[in-house]
Amino acid sequence: MSARTLKLGAVLLGVGGPGQHNTWLSPEIPGNASVDVRWYIARARQAEAAKFDHVFIVDSQFITPDSPNHYLSRLEPLTLLSAIAVHTSHIGLVGTITTSYNEPFNVARRLASLDHISGGRAGWNVVTSGDAGTAGNYSRDEHYDYETRYGRAFEHVQVAQGLWDSYEADAFPRDKERGVFFDRSRQHALHHRSEYFSVVGPLNLERTPQGQPVIFQAGDSEEGRDLGASIADAIFTHAGTLEQARAFRSELRARAAARGRNPEHLLVVPGIFPIIADSDEEARAKEDAILGAKSFARALAELGRPFGWHDFSQYDLDAPFPEVGDVGARSFRTHAEKIKKLARERNLTLRQVVEHQLQEQRSPFVGSPRTVADEIERWFDGGGFDGINISVTVPSEFARFIDQVLPILRERGVVRSEYESTTLRGNLGLPVPENRYTAARRQPPAATACRHHRGRRHR
Amino acid sequence: MSARTLKLGAVLLGVGGPGQHNTWLSPEIPGNASVDVRWYIARARQAEAAKFDHVFIVDSQFITPDSPNHYLSRLEPLTLLSAIAVHTSHIGLVGTITTSYNEPFNVARRLASLDHISGGRAGWNVVTSGDAGTAGNYSRDEHYDYETRYGRAFEHVQVAQGLWDSYEADAFPRDKERGVFFDRSRQHALHHRSEYFSVVGPLNLERTPQGQPVIFQAGDSEEGRDLGASIADAIFTHAGTLEQARAFRSELRARAAARGRNPEHLLVVPGIFPIIADSDEEARAKEDAILGAKSFARALAELGRPFGWHDFSQYDLDAPFPEVGDVGARSFRTHAEKIKKLARERNLTLRQVVEHQLQEQRSPFVGSPRTVADEIERWFDGGGFDGINISVTVPSEFARFIDQVLPILRERGVVRSEYESTTLRGNLGLPVPENRYTAARRQPPAATACRHHRGRRHR
Numbered sequence: 001m002s003a004r005t006l007k008l009g010a011v012l013l014g015v016g017g018p019g020q021h022n023t024w025l026s027p028e029i030p031g032n033a034s035v036d037v038r039w040y041i042a043r044a045r046q047a048e049a050a051k052f053d054h055v056f057i058v059d060s061q062f063i064t065p066d067s068p069n070h071y072l073s074r075l076e077p078l079t080l081l082s083a084i085a086v087h088t089s090h091i092g093l094v095g096t097i098t099t100s101y102n103e104p105f106n107v108a109r110r111l112a113s114l115d116h117i118s119g120g121r122a123g124w125n126v127v128t129s130g131d132a133g134t135a136g137n138y139s140r141d142e143h144y145d146y147e148t149r150y151g152r153a154f155e156h157v158q159v160a161q162g163l164w165d166s167y168e169a170d171a172f173p174r175d176k177e178r179g180v181f182f183d184r185s186r187q188h189a190l191h192h193r194s195e196y197f198s199v200v201g202p203l204n205l206e207r208t209p210q211g212q213p214v215i216f217q218a219g220d221s222e223e224g225r226d227l228g229a230s231i232a233d234a235i236f237t238h239a240g241t242l243e244q245a246r247a248f249r250s251e252l253r254a255r256a257a258a259r260g261r262n263p264e265h266l267l268v269v270p271g272i273f274p275i276i277a278d279s280d281e282e283a284r285a286k287e288d289a290i291l292g293a294k295s296f297a298r299a300l301a302e303l304g305r306p307f308g309w310h311d312f313s314q315y316d317l318d319a320p321f322p323e324v325g326d327v328g329a330r331s332f333r334t335h336a337e338k339i340k341k342l343a344r345e346r347n348l349t350l351r352q353v354v355e356h357q358l359q360e361q362r363s364p365f366v367g368s369p370r371t372v373a374d375e376i377e378r379w380f381d382g383g384g385f386d387g388i389n390i391s392v393t394v395p396s397e398f399a400r401f402i403d404q405v406l407p408i409l410r411e412r413g414v415v416r417s418e419y420e421s422t423t424l425r426g427n428l429g430l431p432v433p434e435n436r437y438t439a440a441r442r443q444p445p446a447a448t449a450c451r452h453h454r455g456r457r458h459r
Numbered sequence: 460m461s462a463r464t465l466k467l468g469a470v471l472l473g474v475g476g477p478g479q480h481n482t483w484l485s486p487e488i489p490g491n492a493s494v495d496v497r498w499y500i501a502r503a504r505q506a507e508a509a510k511f512d513h514v515f516i517v518d519s520q521f522i523t524p525d526s527p528n529h530y531l532s533r534l535e536p537l538t539l540l541s542a543i544a545v546h547t548s549h550i551g552l553v554g555t556i557t558t559s560y561n562e563p564f565n566v567a568r569r570l571a572s573l574d575h576i577s578g579g580r581a582g583w584n585v586v587t588s589g590d591a592g593t594a595g596n597y598s599r600d601e602h603y604d605y606e607t608r609y610g611r612a613f614e615h616v617q618v619a620q621g622l623w624d625s626y627e628a629d630a631f632p633r634d635k636e637r638g639v640f641f642d643r644s645r646q647h648a649l650h651h652r653s654e655y656f657s658v659v660g661p662l663n664l665e666r667t668p669q670g671q672p673v674i675f676q677a678g679d680s681e682e683g684r685d686l687g688a689s690i691a692d693a694i695f696t697h698a699g700t701l702e703q704a705r706a707f708r709s710e711l712r713a714r715a716a717a718r719g720r721n722p723e724h725l726l727v728v729p730g731i732f733p734i735i736a737d738s739d740e741e742a743r744a745k746e747d748a749i750l751g752a753k754s755f756a757r758a759l760a761e762l763g764r765p766f767g768w769h770d771f772s773q774y775d776l777d778a779p780f781p782e783v784g785d786v787g788a789r790s791f792r793t794h795a796e797k798i799k800k801l802a803r804e805r806n807l808t809l810r811q812v813v814e815h816q817l818q819e820q821r822s823p824f825v826g827s828p829r830t831v832a833d834e835i836e837r838w839f840d841g842g843g844f845d846g847i848n849i850s851v852t853v854p855s856e857f858a859r860f861i862d863q864v865l866p867i868l869r870e871r872g873v874v875r876s877e878y879e880s881t882t883l884r885g886n887l888g889l890p891v892p893e894n895r896y897t898a899a900r901r902q903p904p905a906a907t908a909c910r911h912h913r914g915r916r917h918r
Contacts, residue, residue, distance in 0.1 A: 032633060037545060061663065063661065063663045069641065074664065075664070079538070080572065082539070101565070102565065103597050105596040109520075109535045110535050110538050116534060117534065117542050137659055138658070174491060176486070179484065182524075182531055199595070199596055199597070204519070
């Protein structure tokens with residue numbers, strides 16, 4: 001086992017960071033980058049040359065005319081990742097798919113296909129769709145409530161993982177001399193039947209190079225943490241302060257351990273937005289310029305998202321933060337609750353809340369290359385994270401991180417210099433799960449039954 | 460408008476033709492071809508070098524241990540086609556997706572993504588899932604009945620086409636100087652609400668290079684023909700005799716015309732299995748060898764498929780064809796009815812029916828290159844088809860068709876020598892549909908309303 005090293009992900013064209021809504025103005029970015037497969041392939045190759053573990057594609061299935069620019073029109077993640085797969089060789093490919101509006105059989109099949117196509121580099125960022133409006137695109141009058149979303153997500157992943165075990169590793173001898181294509185004793189139907197799904201199986205796809213694609217999961221709520229601790233290999237989260245990050249990671253690891261899992265196999269990998277310049281002063285000035293370019297009006301509109309895109313422009317800015325009650329209860333609930341709590345505890349006006357949100361977008365990773373490297377190392381050593389997902393939009397900014405920050409971290413042994421494996425699982429240091437039927441044949445029945453039951457319900 | 464030319468499709472690793480179950484034994488084919496993206500890319504490039512219009516990927520989502528070899532484990536069509544897209548430049552990419560077990564928003568998005576990634580080469584083979592067992596993989600106790608499947612299919616395609624119009628062509632100025640990314644007056648929510656689906660929209664993807672991906676449809680039943688005549692650009696069917704093919708094509712065209720469509724924009728493209736050798740005698744001997752290699756037992760098992768994988772091995776082979784009543788009524792009904800009718804009319808035993816099915820797999824396109832070219836030309840000129848979908852498994856057999864048959868057809872002007880367009884729609888000679896909202900603004904309201912209603916219900 002090699003020493004613990006920082007995992008590196010690149011969130012391609014992710015928005016949400018400071019100034020991300022304005023990045024399209026950069027002369028380095030084609031205006032239609034979000035639908036330009038060549039742009040994505042070029043960025044993935046840039047990340048691969050720097051030995052990143054994975055690229056990461058975020059997603060949603062609901063837009064309004066006010067959605068962020070690059071969300072108004074963008075490629076579906078797995079269709080995109082498959083194209084990237086055949087123009088790269090080592091970098092992992094993590095795509096966001098919602099469990100709320102997809103069938104587990106289809107999801108399992110597409111991810112397993114990507115894993116075969118990429119030679120073992122597929123990852124799934126499991127989400128439940130925070131935007132309540134998503135329901136309207138899927139023949140539902142109402143978004144699933146929070147509990148249902150997380151209950152479905154847990155069962156959905158379980159079904160997918162079950163389907164990925166449909167064939168044991170030796171199911172296809174394909175022996176042309178003996179004329180034996182297939183060993184039918186190594187094909188297994190799942191016969192899953194539970195609260196949200198019933199899926200007979202088997203999946204029509206053999207065991208993939210990774211055995212099971214890597215599971216990422218995002219979600220800060222109680223339900224989200226429970227889900228992550230139960231089924232995730234890696235957690236995609238936000239980075240607030242080091243103290244918050246450390247507490248979050250400790251708690252996640254404790255929850256995983258409580259489920260009988262090895263906490264080393266649950267990586268916490270927040271999204272970060274480094275702002276790098278030659279000196280700390282220049283970097284801070286750069287951040288100020290980016291934040292300053294963001295209009296108050298846009299921040300006010302974005303405040304609505306966790307409240308189900310509630311329109312806050314209807315209220316008096318200088319009156320106390322409005323009592324909006326239960327609006328958006330089916331959306332990004334934890335985020336909305338945090339904002340309400342903040343306003344209540346500090347007695348803030350609506351304007352003050354918006355200004356606070358703008359400040360919140362300040363990155364903890366701002367400064368000269370050495371300052372940023374120091375800070376990343378401090379968080380990594382301090383138990384704040386196991387890796388980082390860097391938001392990638394402007395290629396030269398990404399190159400600055402690669403060319404100026406990474407060498408410092410490499411020299412210190414924080415980041416490895418070469419790929420250690422051809423699979424994402426291998427590079428992330430995650431074990432390959434054994435096929436459950438192979439395990440059952442190998443193990444005494446009692447131990448098998450126990451293994452089968454573990455984590456059956458996530459609480 | 461150029462002269463009518465034969466359209467060429469390559470069905471990659473399609474089974475169903477004579478001897479297809481044994482092709483994996485060929486030393487030319489990797490045993491795991493059905494999960495090997497490089498194999499598919501190589502075949503697509505072979506077809507593209509020969510100026511084929513498209514590659515075609517068939518699909519199903521239900522297997523048993525008795526499924527054909529290459530169906531036991533195969534890549535999901537759109538994930539696969541996206542990988543092929545970025546290693547080809549002109550060839551169309553047609554993938555099979557079932558409307559019975561997918562959400563129209565997801566299907567519209569994935570196909571539009573493929574259309575963007577490929578620069579306008581996406582096609583959708585619309586199917587409704589014939590295998591009744593498919594239901595068990597999608598949390599349903601029973602497969603949808605026939606009427607529901609086709610009703611859903613029609614509405615599903617309508618919704619997808621509506622979503623593809625979410626943005627007009629000029630919705631994204633992306634003018635960096637003026638700072639204008641998006642013209643919100645050119646984004647349109649669909650607000651579809653009907654029998655099977657309600658979808659608000661808009662789709663989060665701009666107008667694709669083809670305006671609308673090309674729609675293929677397969678289905679010989681009354682409902683299938685109605686659906687094809689209503690919504691398809693091209694029909695994927697089986698080739699029996701020239702007379703049957705001519706009758707089928709005439710009827711389809713008449714149905715399309717009755718719906719106010721230009722029948723020239725509905726192409727009939729059956730799957731064919733040419734068997735080519737240096738002489739006619741050798742080709743016939745080759746076919747005999749292929750058919751002879753197929754065991755009676757396998758043919759008996761395959762007979763069950765249209766009857767919902769009914770097990771015919773339980774009956775006396777030399778007794779009259781068994782009365783199986785309604786088994787498989789939710790499966791491939793038309794095919795099952797044909798077999799029952801044949802047995803009844805000719806008083807056949809079960810053994811005779813199986814032997815008849817084996818003979819039915821004889822190809823009308825067997826002989827020397829000239830004989831096969833003559834026959835294809837006769838069918839094309841005789842109104843039997845507008846194009847052919849050639850089953851591609853063994854590369855050298857495909858090369859024989861490309862190198863020996865196509866040159867004859869080119870010389871006669873039946874097949875074109877160069878791509879005429881970079882889009883599938885362009886090469887197939889199909890018009891680019893105008894965005895409905897752009898049209899509405901351009902046309903007087905009365906004409907618009909009329910256009911909007913045409914084909915609203917398919918009967």
